Amino acid sequence: MPNRAADLELAAVVKSYGETIAVDKVSLKIPAGTYCCLLGPSGCGKTSTLRMIAGHESISDGDVMIGNTIVNDLPPARRGTAMMFQNYALFPHLNVRDNVAFPLKMAGVGKAERHQRAGELLGMVDMARYAERLPAQLSGGQQQRVALARALVTNPTVLLLDEPLSALDPFLRVRMRAELKRYQRDFGISFVHVTHSQEEAMALADMVVLMNDGRIEQVGSPREVFNAPRTRFVAQFMGSHNIVPDGERSFAVRADRLRLSASPGGVAGTRATVTDVEYQGMTVNVAMRCADGTDFLATLPEAEYDRMPVAIGDEVAVDWAAADRHELAA
CATH class of the missing domain: 2.40.50.100 (RNA polymerase II/Efflux pump adaptor protein, barrel-sandwich hybrid domain)
Incomplete structure (x- = not known):
């Protein structure tokens, strides 16, 4: 079963690259079990924020807390997070089962146990019958399910998704939105999903965090952010406002x-x-x-x-x- 859900909190988090500030004192609390979308235009700081939560980017200032633990100095594997990348990052030479089991292999889990766990996850994402196939023998939607199973195999507290639908065609994108939402409900953990698509965020999120120029412009439910934009930027970015x-x-x-x-x-x-x-x-x-x-x-x-x-x-x-x-x- 998945780890117990936990709150995710950012306290005045900063990411700077020399003189350039990519994330500027961002504070945010994402309650356990929330589907949160970090939304905004390119360069707004949403991906840097996600990567700092994951541990793939160092934090220049501030704290990231998962549950009661400040995770700033912990490596990615010890944070209780898992990352699903934009290009899925599947190993081309490993079959589907071994791709899903790979994080458990790196953690020292025995072959029988990791294959059993991989089989369970493949069953959950309706990919068990493809266990022996290589990634190149799968469609884009099937590759995404495999990447999702691999991210969930370690029982993360928080799943981080970096524009996971951007490589799919429009019809498959809509179908996979529904699947992601269902998986989030089934696992009961927080999903933090980076996207530049207003439609995607409104379809998926319990909580929309709209970012601009390294800062948070507005946080709320999709209906709150769309119907009650606080600033000109929010009204224009969400679209359909004069x-x-x-x-x-x-x-x-x-x-x-x-x-x-x-x-x-x-x-x-x-x-x-x-x-x-x-x-x-x-x-x-x-x-x-x-x-x-x-x-x-x-x-x-x-x-x-x-x-x-x-x-x-x-x-x-x-x-x-x-x-x-x-x-x-x-």
């Missing part, structure tokens, strides 16, 4: 909350010119620009668009309900 200037502050309005009509009225009473129309099947995206240069994007249900179709160059009135205005920090 940023509307209003004196010294600005506010956000979700694209699916905009209403288009022929004449101004209501709360906004704003006129804009249509700059693009993009058909998306169930919805239609209408991009617009006001005379002052403010851009708007409205996501309309197909039936609503059909009631008042617009084309590039048309002038429309843009409005929203007062309750849909979300204030952003200055």
